[in-house]
Amino acid sequence: MRFEKKNILDIHSLSQDQISMILDTAFGMKEVSERPVKKVPTLRGKTIVLFFQEPSTRTKLSFELAAKRLSADTVSIAKSSSSIVKGETLIDTAKNLEAMKPDVIVMRHSSSGAAFQVSQRVNCSVINAGDGTHAHPSQALLDMMSIKEKKGCLKGLNISIVGDISHSRVARSDIVGLSKMGANVRVCAPETMIPMGIENMGCTVAKNMESCVKDADVIMMLRIQKERQGNMLFPSEREYASLYGLNKKRIALASPDVMVMHPGPMNRGVEISSDIADSDCSMILDQVTNGVALRMALFYLLAGGSRHADTD
Amino acid sequence: MQILIKGARVVDPGNLDESKDILIKDGFFEQILTPDSHAIEPDTQVIDAKGLIAVPGLIDVHVHLREPGQEYKETVASGLCAAAAGGFTAVCSMPNTQPVNDNGQVTTFIISQGKRAKSAKVYPAGAISQGSCGTNLAQIFDMKQAGIRAVTDDGLPVKNAQLMRRALEYCKSMDLPVLVHAEDKDLVNGGAMNEGLPATILGIKGIPNAAESIMVCRDIALAELTGSRVHFCHMSTQESIEAIRQAKKRGVNVTCETAPHYFTLTDQDIPPYDTHYKMNPPLRSEKDRQAIIEGLKDGTIDMIATDHAPHNADEKDVEFDRAAFGIIGLETALPLSLKLVLDGHLSLNTLVKKMAKAPAQLMGLSNDITPGNAADLTLIDLDSDLIINPDTFISKSRNTPFAGLKVRGQAVMTLVDGRIVHSKI
Ligand SMILES: [Zn+2]
Ligand SMILES: [Zn+2]
Numbered sequence: 037m038r039f040e041k042k043n044i045l046d047i048h049s050l051s052q053d054q055i056s057m058i059l060d061t062a063f064g065m066k067e068v069s070e071r072p073v074k075k076v077p078t079l080r081g082k083t084i085v086l087f088f089q090e091p092s093t094r095t096k097l098s099f100e101l102a103a104k105r106l107s108a109d110t111v112s113i114a115k116s117s118s119s120i121v122k123g124e125t126l127i128d129t130a131k132n133l134e135a136m137k138p139d140v141i142v143m144r145h146s147s148s149g150a151a152f153q154v155s156q157r158v159n160c161s162v163i164n165a166g167d168g169t170h171a172h173p174s175q176a177l178l179d180m181m182s183i184k185e186k187k188g189c190l191k192g193l194n195i196s197i198v199g200d201i202s203h204s205r206v207a208r209s210d211i212v213g214l215s216k217m218g219a220n221v222r223v224c225a226p227e228t229m230i231p232m233g234i235e236n237m238g239c240t241v242a243k244n245m246e247s248c249v250k251d252a253d254v255i256m257m258l259r260i261q262k263e264r265q266g267n268m269l270f271p272s273e274r275e276y277a278s279l280y281g282l283n284k285k286r287i288a289l290a291s292p293d294v295m296v297m298h299p300g301p302m303n304r305g306v307e308i309s310s311d312i313a314d315s316d317c318s319m320i321l322d323q324v325t326n327g328v329a330l331r332m333a334l335f336y337l338l339a340g341g342s343r344h345a346d347t348d
Numbered sequence: 349m350q351i352l353i354k355g356a357r358v359v360d361p362g363n364l365d366e367s368k369d370i371l372i373k374d375g376f377f378e379q380i381l382t383p384d385s386h387a388i389e390p391d392t393q394v395i396d397a398k399g400l401i402a403v404p405g406l407i408d409v410h411v412h413l414r415e416p417g418q419e420y421k422e423t424v425a426s427g428l429c430a431a432a433a434g435g436f437t438a439v440c441s442m443p444n445t446q447p448v449n450d451n452g453q454v455t456t457f458i459i460s461q462g463k464r465a466k467s468a469k470v471y472p473a474g475a476i477s478q479g480s481c482g483t484n485l486a487q488i489f490d491m492k493q494a495g496i497r498a499v500t501d502d503g504l505p506v507k508n509a510q511l512m513r514r515a516l517e518y519c520k521s522m523d524l525p526v527l528v529h530a531e532d533k534d535l536v537n538g539g540a541m542n543e544g545l546p547a548t549i550l551g552i553k554g555i556p557n558a559a560e561s562i563m564v565c566r567d568i569a570l571a572e573l574t575g576s577r578v579h580f581c582h583m584s585t586q587e588s589i590e591a592i593r594q595a596k597k598r599g600v601n602v603t604c605e606t607a608p609h610y611f612t613l614t615d616q617d618i619p620p621y622d623t624h625y626k627m628n629p630p631l632r633s634e635k636d637r638q639a640i641i642e643g644l645k646d647g648t649i650d651m652i653a654t655d656h657a658p659h660n661a662d663e664k665d666v667e668f669d670r671a672a673f674g675i676i677g678l679e680t681a682l683p684l685s686l687k688l689v690l691d692g693h694l695s696l697n698t699l700v701k702k703m704a705k706a707p708a709q710l711m712g713l714s715n716d717i718t719p720g721n722a723a724d725l726t727l728i729d730l731d732s733d734l735i736i737n738p739d740t741f742i743s744k745s746r747n748t749p750f751a752g753l754k755v756r757g758q759a760v761m762t763l764v765d766g767r768i769v770h771s772k773i
Contacts, residue, residue, distance in 0.1 A: 048549075125666055147667030148551035149621030168669065170551025205551060232554060233545030 102331035176209035191218035199258025224248035356397035405437025405724030407707035410653035417446025424461035435759025455494035500527035530563035561587035586639035658745030683755035
């Protein structure tokens, strides 16, 4: 089967089959990362541009490692070195990047839709590495990979997502992807962080933390942006932690083999207590490991993979 | 030299609705005649208008002309020519130019640029507050002497209720209507489209309906307090319409307008991140669109204006949240509004009320088709099909979501002071 997509912009535009294919490829790639020599020549001669307009260490590093393990050449542009600070528009910058003939542009941007807008103007593939509060498809895919790895499948699982859903692109992509794969997704947060109409995106909204985590197979905690307190979303971290923090008492309500996830970086003691973050049920570091494999799979499917198998 | 418009169906609400010959001389309506009952004098330009509708010149009470200050988007001349091409014989220009039209000199400049354009007429609105900063009253009497027909800080809400109260009282003594840009900026909070499922899916910050209706309710209260004339601009929500409906029932002196995009499109129609659909207030939900149509039908919404807001392509070809708000409307308003007639929501007579008579009343003008009045007239062909093509626009800007839309009915001739300023005949 060929992978027919040119871009990875959101989860919405991926079919169930395409998601399964990405996850299967990623499990294959994970094996590469476990070898003593973690490098294969699959994408030799390919160029990948990491175009990060918003600060990010983890995601960028993960994409960069993924590219290098496939022997692709990478170039990265960060905000401070890009022409956008000099007044150039996003579209002009993207066209300039494209003129250097990359095979894939990986893009992070603070505006929702930026990767979509760029993908309409360039011929190479575009991977959205996070745009505003819209989507973060590679994160959602690695979350799916991590759950599938531990639970065997996604269908029928109770998955709870807790935290600032309004401002989280991870939450949006996870809700769409997990529900597409047959999981029951519940979300929970103070009403100030629940965006209008979210229940139409494939989840239910739980009234409180207790009903949200009850019988959960997976609990995904989102980072609370401390600076958002000034935005009137919640009065104090203390109050937030007492109402929505994941602690021992609450996790006892979940399924006995519950796994806990977090896209990082964590606020220990706010959304998650340390004893849970560091416990056996925590998948937080597995998510990071799987992230590299998943991103290798995306590069392979878009830039090498089945479309160009005979040129390798 | 005189002009005879022959055989058109004249639709002039409250005055005429029958086939007439219209004789125009020296810029004024000379005679309204029964067809074929009269001789045609030599030296008469005869326009065969059989099958066409003649209506009093359409007036758009809400237009941004961008001059002085942003002539690369639009000038008084280009805007007025675009107006004429869309069938409008006059427009009310918003004061948010650079500098702001908050004094007599700027007003005089806009009016003189308007005269030089030799096209549609311009009736400037002056600012409520100096620089539209919302602190001190602008020089309203000075501007009235220079020719303003209304005041508004459009583009910005008047945040301070006390200033709004004083503006209403001050303008009452000058018989100037106050046009309200109803928006609570704290509730907008950086939003870029309607708050609802489409915004949630796209990850775009939403603007709730209440950001508009909360200010509508405040200014209804101030209109009641002061007894002044308050006109609400670009109404987009069910809640605003309902508040105005109730206020009118109580006898409060309020009027309002909506724009064609609010009864034509909803937030569901926005293609992903297409900035041509970004305007303020934003495209709302289907429930609101229906409420707008209902408000037009029952008379709660008095008039249709465009909020013609020209922007250069560079200001739209950027990330959605960074793109400028606003779309142009002068050259698409009539066909979009005629759809209300084709769909059976409004009679042609009512539509002409909303696009010609009520706007004239707001500006303090008479535009009856009657001898002695300035010959401002629009000829409409109801049967002509067309596809909206921004390449053919006269406006300097192209920021419209309606490119490629099939519509029926358009203005085929516009006369201003007896002069043909636009013709497709
Ligand atoms: Zn306005
Ligand atoms: Zn306006």
